[in-house]
Amino acid sequence: MSVGQGRIIKTYNGYYYVDSGLEELVxxxxxxxxxxxxxxxxxGDLVEFETNxxxxxxxxKILPRRNFMLRPTVANVDLIIVAFACVNPDFSYLLADKLLVLAAQAGIPAVICLNKIDLAPAGFVDEVKGVYEKIGYEVFAISAQQGTNVDALKQRLYGKITVFAGPSGVGKSSxxxxxxxxxxLVTGSVSEKIGRGKHTTRFAHxxxxxxxxxxxTPGFGNLNLEELDETGLAGCFKEFGGYEQGCKFTPCTHTHEPVCGVKAALAAGEIAAxxxxxxxxxxxxxxxxxxKDGRK
Ligand SMILES: Nc1nc2c(ncn2[C@@H]2O[C@H](COP(=O)(O)OP(=O)(O)O)[C@@H](O)[C@H]2O)c(=O)[nH]1
Ligand SMILES: [Mg+2]
Ligand SMILES: [Zn+2]
Structure with missing residues (x-):
């Protein structure tokens, strides 16, 4: 009986494929x-195994996890790439913010990757950078197709476990x-659809x-923020923190309260609309x- 240690890098049909540093997966x-x-x-789990x-x-044995995300299901992630295109499909501030909230909630650092800059309208990349770089998120504006700025992103990933998350069609596989x-990896809309049919697993590989x-990751239909509660949400908008000392009530939801530092910062243009x-x-x-859950 020999023992070893390694990381699960894919799971299939009750089998776990473990990278233990050897040529072949166990x-x-x-x-x-x-x-x-x-x-x-x-x-992503680190495990111990025995070979008879x-x-x-x-x-x-499973070793303790540093972090965990549900969709896609993966543990011990170092970095989430919040992946979007400038157009085709259009960039969505709401979806980007949802992914950033999910990352913050899981305690995993996130950066934004804005792909298809070859198709971007003038000024668009600067507009997105203006919102996110100001609050401390790195923004990589790239064209996967033309190879623009891909090296800078690549260097950011060395030695890390990185998960690409974002809508389908934005160019993650590209x-x-x-x-x-x-x-x-298979790219493009048609083959992507076939691929989705074949790989129904929610586990990342x-x-x-x-x-x-x-x-x-294959992209997502709907984002699930249900594990989040109302009081935890504002903490995931990290730039709000700097203005909360101006709120009269604690906790403050930054909505209807008459004296609110966050709303004042919004009015002053310090927090992005x-x-x-x-x-x-x-x-x-x-x-x-x-x-809805309460009515069930
Ligand atoms: N114009 C342009 N098209 C791109 C770029 N990157 C990917 N695409 C195209 O966008 C489509 C979706 O790409 P894919 O990588 O499959 O997206 P995914 O669903 O996020 O994995 C494909 O037709 C790609 O050829 C880019 O930088 N510029
Ligand atoms: Mg893909
Ligand atoms: Zn407030």
């Missing part, structure tokens, strides 16, 4: 007494291919890259979800 099953935690095991003389490997041409891993609008929309969605 195909593991889950040991009987660990069955109860089997459903929580996911891509017949060459069968069993996961015996960007991974541009970063690492050997990836040969980690692709080894430069001492770390990259995970492509798009960010505050996203905050209100997400707050409403959380509330109506709660009401």
């Amino acid at each position: 195909t593991c099953k889950v040991k009987g007494k660990l069955k109860q935690i089997r459903f929580s095991l996911c891509t 003389p017949d060459g069968e490997s069993m996961i015996t 960007t991974l291919n541009a970063i690492e041409p050997g990836m040969q 980690l692709l080894p890259f430069a001492g770390g891993y990259m995970a492509d 798009t960010r505050y609008a996203s905050y209100l929309t997400i707050l409403d969605e959380i509330k109506s979800k709660k009401e």
Whole structure:
């Protein structure tokens, strides 16, 4: 019996493929007494395994996680790339802010990647940068197709476990291919649809890259912010924090309260109108979800 340690980089049909630093992945099953935690095991988990003389490997232990995200399901992520296109499909401040909120909630650093700058209307990239760089988010404006600025993004990923998250069609797979041409991920709208039909798993698949891993994701239909509560939301809009000392009430929802530092900063143009609008929309969605659940 030999023992080893490694990272689950994909799961399929009850098998876990573990990268233990060797040439080949170790195909593991889950040991009987660990069955109860089997459903929580996911891509990105660091595990210990035993290999018996017949060459069968069993996961015996999961090491503590640094973080976890539900959709896509992946643990121990270093960086989330919030991926959007300038156009085709159009950039959405609301969707971008939702992804940033999900990342903040999971405690995972996030950067924004704005693809298809070859198609961007004049001034558009600066407009987006103006909103996000000001509040401390890096924005990589790239063209995966033309290779513009891809190197800067690539260097940011060295040695990290990076997850690309964003709507379908924005160029996530194209960007991974541009970063690492050997990836040969399927791109484009038609093949993408076929691909989605085939890969119904919600688990991310980690692709080894430069001492770390990259995970492509299929995109999402609807974003789930249900684990978030109303009081936690404002904390995910990190620029609000600097103005909350101006709020008369604590906690303040920054909506109807008469004296509110966040609303004052909005009026003064210090907080971006798009960010505050996203905050209100997400707050409403959380509330109506709660009401619906309450009626059930
Ligand atoms: N004009 C332009 N088109 C791009 C760029 N990157 C990707 N595309 C196209 O956008 C479509 C969707 O790309 P894909 O990588 O499949 O997007 P994904 O769904 O996010 O993985 C494909 O037809 C790509 O050729 C880019 O930088 N500029
Ligand atoms: Mg794709
Ligand atoms: Zn307030």
